[in-house]
Amino acid sequence: MVEGDGKKYMGSSGKSQAIRPRKRLSFVTYPIQYVLEEQRLVCLLIGIGIASLIFTAVPALTSSSSSSTPNHHGWIPDSLMESTHHVPRRIALELSDYDRDQSSNGVARLPVGLKNKRLRVLVTGGAGFVGSHLVDRLMERGDSVIVVDNFFTGRKDNLVHHFSNPRFELIRHDVVEPIMLEVDQIYHLACPASPVHYKYNPVKTIKTNVMGTLNMLGLAKRINARFLLTSTSEVYGDPLEHPQVETYWGNVNPIGVRSCYDEGKRTAETLTMDYHRGLNIEVRIARIFNTYGPRMCIDDGRVVSNFVAQALRKEPLTVYGDGKQTRSFQYVSDLVEGLMRLMEGDHVGPFNLGNPGEFTMLELAKVVQDTIDPNAKIEFRENTADDPHKRKPDISKAKKLLGWEPKVSLREGLPLMVSDFRRRIFGDEKDAQGSQKLAE
Numbered sequence: 220m221v222e223g224d225g226k227k228y229m230g231s232s233g234k235s236q237a238i239r240p241r242k243r244l245s246f247v248t249y250p251i252q253y254v255l256e257e258q259r260l261v262c263l264l265i266g267i268g269i270a271s272l273i274f275t276a277v278p279a280l281t282s283s284s285s286s287s288t289p290n291h292h293g294w295i296p297d298s299l300m301e302s303t304h305h306v307p308r309r310i311a312l313e314l315s316d317y318d319r320d321q322s323s324n325g326v327a328r329l330p331v332g333l334k335n336k337r338l339r340v341l342v343t344g345g346a347g348f349v350g351s352h353l354v355d356r357l358m359e360r361g362d363s364v365i366v367v368d369n370f371f372t373g374r375k376d377n378l379v380h381h382f383s384n385p386r387f388e389l390i391r392h393d394v395v396e397p398i399m400l401e402v403d404q405i406y407h408l409a410c411p412a413s414p415v416h417y418k419y420n421p422v423k424t425i426k427t428n429v430m431g432t433l434n435m436l437g438l439a440k441r442i443n444a445r446f447l448l449t450s451t452s453e454v455y456g457d458p459l460e461h462p463q464v465e466t467y468w469g470n471v472n473p474i475g476v477r478s479c480y481d482e483g484k485r486t487a488e489t490l491t492m493d494y495h496r497g498l499n500i501e502v503r504i505a506r507i508f509n510t511y512g513p514r515m516c517i518d519d520g521r522v523v524s525n526f527v528a529q530a531l532r533k534e535p536l537t538v539y540g541d542g543k544q545t546r547s548f549q550y551v552s553d554l555v556e557g558l559m560r561l562m563e564g565d566h567v568g569p570f571n572l573g574n575p576g577e578f579t580m581l582e583l584a585k586v587v588q589d590t591i592d593p594n595a596k597i598e599f600r601e602n603t604a605d606d607p608h609k610r611k612p613d614i615s616k617a618k619k620l621l622g623w624e625p626k627v628s629l630r631e632g633l634p635l636m637v638s639d640f641r642r643r644i645f646g647d648e649k650d651a652q653g654s655q656k657l658a659e
C-alpha cells in the first residue's frame with residue numbers, strides 16, 4: 220500500500236515502514252545538479268533552441284556558397300540560360316521532394332555534408348547514330364550518363380571512347396522490358412529509325428514504340444524525371460500540307476508496311492501527352508526530320524547513307540521513283556543542340572527539328588557526286604510503298620521558343636560524314652581522325 224507522498228508503504232514483510240522525504244537540492248551548494256535535476260524542462264527547451272539555430276544557419280551558408288559554383292551548361296548560350304533559370308530543376312541541385320518542400324523562399328537547401336551533384340541522364344538507344352552524338356555532348360558538359368540499348372542497330376564502337384570515364388555507364392537492355400534506374404532526365408531514343416531496320420520485325424518495332432515508351436514514361440513517373448520523346452516527321456505521313464507545321468495532324472496509312480513505325484511514333488506521342496496531362500509528368504516531344512552524319516549505319520537504306528556508301532564503293536547511286544520527291548537533311552550536331560535545348564527549356568512541344576533546306580533526291584545525288592565522285596552513275600528503281608512525296612519542316616516554333624535553328628549546310632556536313640564512312644568501309648583511320656576533329 221502506498222500512501223500520499225511516500226509517507227508509508229507496506230513492505231514485503233507486511234510491516235509498514237516510514238519513507239524519508241527526498242532532499243531538495245540547493246542551487247547555492249550544488250548548482251549543476253540543481254539545474255540538471257530540478258530544471259530539466261528548461262534545459263530541454265534551451266537544447267532544442269540551440270539545435271534549431273544550427274540547422275537553420277548552416278544549410279543557409281551551404282546554399283549561398285553553392286550559387287557561386289560554375290554551372291556545367293556552358294554550352295548553352297547565355298540567353299537560354301536566362302530562360303531556363305526559373306525552370307524547376309531538381310536536377311541542378313539533386314533535391315528530393317522533401318528538400319523542396321522545406322525551402323520556404325524557393326532557395327533550395329541541401330542537408331549538411333551533401334554536395335551538389337551532377338545531372339544524371341538516361342539515354343535509351345544511346346549506342347545508335349543520334350544517341351551516341353547526344354551522349355558525347357552530355358558527357359562534355361559534365362553530366363553522368365547511363366545508356367540503355369539492346370544493340371539492334373546500335374554499336375559499342377560508337378561509345379567506346381567513354382568506357383573509361385566513371386561518369387558513363389552502358390547497360391544492355393531492351394526497353395520493351397521495364398527497368399529501374401535513378402536519373403533526372405530521360406532522353407528516349409530507342410527505336411530502329413531506318414526503313415530497312417524497322418520493317419525487319421514490324422511487330423517488334425511497334426512493341427518498342429508502345430511498350431518501350433510506356434516503360435520509360437512509367438520510370439519517369441516513379442522517379443519524377445523529365446522525359447523527352449524523339450518522335451519523327453513520319454507522323455505527318457504523306458503530307459497534304461507543305462511545309463509541315465506542328466499543328467498539322469498528318470496523312471498516315473494505318474495499315475501499310477511503314478505503319479509499325481509511323482503509327483508507333485504517333486502512339487508514343489499520345490502516351491507521352493497522356494502521362495503529362497493525367498499524371499503531371501514533365502515531358503518534351505521532338506519531331507525529327509531526316510538527319511545525317513558520322514556513325515550512321517552503312518547500308519541502312521536511308522538515302523544519304525546509301526548514296527555516300529555507294530559513291531565510295533564506286534557503285535551507282537540508286538534513286539527510287541523519278542527522284543523528284545524532296546527531303547530536308549539536317550546535320551546531327553544541329554539536331555543534338557535542338558534536343559538539348561528542348562529538354563532544358565520550358566515548352567512541351569511537339570517541336571519540328573529539321574533543316575528546312577529542301578532537296579530533291581536528284582539534287583542530293585549531285586551533292587554526293589560533287590563531294591565524292593563526279594563520275595558516280597545514277598540508277599533508277601521502282602519506288603517503295605507509302606514513300607512521302609514531300610518533306611520539309613516549318614521550324615518557326617523552334618526558332619521562336621527554343622532559339623534554335625540549324626547551322627550546318629548539306630555541303631558542309633556531307634564531307635564530315637564521308638570521312639567517317641571511308642574509315643569504316645576501307646579502314647582509313649587517318650582520314651577519319653581529321654573528320655572527327657572537324658565535327659567537334
Ligand SMILES: NC(=O)c1ccc[n+]([C@@H]2O[C@H](COP(=O)([O-])OP(=O)(O)OC[C@H]3O[C@@H](n4cnc5c(N)ncnc54)[C@H](O)[C@@H]3O)[C@@H](O)[C@H]2O)c1
Binds near residue numbers: 350367409
Ligand atoms: N536519324 C533520323 O533521321 C531520325 C529521324 C526521325 C526520328 N528519329 C528518331 O531518333 C531516334 C534515334 O534514331 P537513330 O537515327 O539514331 O537510329 P539508330 O537505329 O541509329 O538508333 C536507335 C538505337 O536504339 C536501339 N534500340 C532499338 N530498339 C531498342 C529496344 N527495343 N531496346 C533498347 N534499344 C533499342 C538501337 O540498338 C540503336 O542503338 C529514333 O527514335 C528515331 O525514331 C531519327
